[in-house]
Amino acid sequence: xxxGKLQATLAGLAAGLLGNGxxxxxxxxxxxDTGILFYxxxxxxxxxxxxxxxxxxxxxxxxxxxxxxxxxxxxxASPNGAVPSSxxxxxxxPAKPQGSSSVTSASGGTVVLPPPSGSxxxxxxxxxxxxxxxxxLDPGFSDQRYAVNLGWAQPIDESRTASVSGTYSTEHDxxxxxGSASIAQDLNSKNTTLNLAVNFESDLSQPxxxxxxxxxxxxxxxxxxxxxxxxxxxxxxxxxxxNRYWILQLNYQYGYSNGYQNDPYRIISVVDxxxxxxxxxxxxxxxxxxMKQSVYLENKIHIDDDIVDVSARYYRxxxxxxxxxxxxxxxxxxxxDLYFEPLVRWYxxxxxxxxxxxxxxxxxxxxxxxxxxxxxxxDAFTFGxxxxxxxxxxxxxxLRGEYYVQSGNxxxxxxxxxxxxxxxxPTLSAVGLMLGYSFDL
Numbered sequence: 001x002x003x004g005k006l007q008a009t010l011a012g013l014a015a016g017l018l019g020n021g022x023x024x025x026x027x028x029x030x031x032x033d034t035g036i037l038f039y040x041x042x043x044x045x046x047x048x049x050x051x052x053x054x055x056x057x058x059x060x061x062x063x064x065x066x067x068x069x070x071x072x073x074x075x076x077a078s079p080n081g082a083v084p085s086s087x088x089x090x091x092x093x094p095a096k097p098q099g100s101s102s103v104t105s106a107s108g109g110t111v112v113l114p115p116p117s118g119s120x121x122x123x124x125x126x127x128x129x130x131x132x133x134x135x136x137l138d139p140g141f142s143d144q145r146y147a148v149n150l151g152w153a154q155p156i157d158e159s160r161t162a163s164v165s166g167t168y169s170t171e172h173d174x175x176x177x178x179g180s181a182s183i184a185q186d187l188n189s190k191n192t193t194l195n196l197a198v199n200f201e202s203d204l205s206q207p208x209x210x211x212x213x214x215x216x217x218x219x220x221x222x223x224x225x226x227x228x229x230x231x232x233x234x235x236x237x238x239x240x241x242x243n244r245y246w247i248l249q250l251n252y253q254y255g256y257s258n259g260y261q262n263d264p265y266r267i268i269s270v271v272d273x274x275x276x277x278x279x280x281x282x283x284x285x286x287x288x289x290x291m292k293q294s295v296y297l298e299n300k301i302h303i304d305d306d307i308v309d310v311s312a313r314y315y316r317x318x319x320x321x322x323x324x325x326x327x328x329x330x331x332x333x334x335x336x337d338l339y340f341e342p343l344v345r346w347y348x349x350x351x352x353x354x355x356x357x358x359x360x361x362x363x364x365x366x367x368x369x370x371x372x373x374x375x376x377x378x379d380a381f382t383f384g385x386x387x388x389x390x391x392x393x394x395x396x397x398x399l400r401g402e403y404y405v406q407s408g409n410x411x412x413x414x415x416x417x418x419x420x421x422x423x424x425x426p427t428l429s430a431v432g433l434m435l436g437y438s439f440d441l
Contacts, residue, residue, distance in 0.1 A: 043429070067150055082281055084134055084422040091136065094125055149165060248300075256290070271358050349376075349380075355375045392439070
């Protein structure tokens with residue numbers, strides 16, 4: 001699934017709002033935001049380092065140019081979708097094309113499998129073992145992403161602002177291109193702003209070893225061609241200045257995606273109907289279309305020296321998944337130059353209609369099935385805090401820390417055999433630290 005799929009749309013909305021609020025200046029005003037994120041899932045799982053640079057140039061005629069660059073590196077161990085077992089398990093995953101058919105490292109490392117036909121290139125394959133009772137994690141997960149976005153906003157007249165933006169993102173096995181356009185209309189002496197944004201995204205999944213045919217056996221052999229997906233989104237927004245202390249924002253989003261939406265590396269266990277021991281591993285299958293809707297409400301309220309932000313979001317889609325998000329933060333001035341902003345976020349999600357912990361041997365395969373816990377039912381809490389310090393006119397240093405914990409149904413009542421004693425939805429905990437510096441030029 002593409003990361004940041006609505007960045008371009010939201011950037012367009014933000015640019016429209018910025019265009020309405022910007023004051024003419026001579027000469028042009030430049031602002032730069034920099035930051036670096038450190039993220040770690042506890043228990044030796046995925047970690048990420050993500051530096052980011054964003055610049056804004058406001059011209060005297062209120063034309064606004066924005067540019068953003070981001071790079072992130074992910075490494076660690078990631079769940080492959082299989083269930084734990086009372087016995088050790090061995091998995092294989094493609095690495096990269098290779099012409100040799102010799103073993104390149106010891107057992108449990110990397111080997112080269114010959115092609116099925118006996119001619120042509122083989123495939124470099126990683127083998128890894130999982131101990132009894134342990135959650136199956138791929139220890140060789142790694143990814144590197146680079147993304148750049150460019151935006152432009154300008155007033156059409158005194159009450160309307162238009163903006164366009166584009167984003168290009170690339171990974172070693174994924175590419176995404178998106179573009180958006182938006183228009184903002186001021187009403188009621190600029191106390192009310194209506195926004196309309198549209199976004200189109202084109203993604204290309206080019207996994208190592210090719211895209212597997214759904215419900216085929218896990219293997220290290222070459223598979224099918226690259227998979228493509230498109231998505232279109234529309235966002236309708238209302239921003240209302242209720243009074244001098246209260247600003248309200250209400251957004252409705254509709255999105256439709258079509259194409260390849262599977263995780264090409266994700267598998268699902270097929271277990272014995274009595275013992276519950278895994279017998280085989282199949283590649284998942286998800287629907288090729290997905291319709292999504294969400295409603296978002298945010299309130300910013302100025303109380304004494306504090307700015308309280310309360311927001312709520314409801315989401316549902318055609319896969320049967322729905323979610324609710326509630327978030328509260330309070331930015332409090334500790335001194336003239338220092339502020340403190342704690343945050344609490346609660347998230348609850350219901351499972352997609354085709355989510356399965358596992359499949360059972362001797363039963364007919366469903367049309368769709370995925371064991372990706374991101375499509376499962378769970379609750380999540382985020383606790384965070386941010387410190388910001390003004391270090392000069394238009395300059396600020398900030399430090400934000402967050403702790404995230406996610407929990408689902410670890411022991412389903414209908415679990416078969418040995419699975420009744422296994423943790424089928426391990427709790428996920430993660431910490432994040434963001435260091436930022438922003439300044440005017």
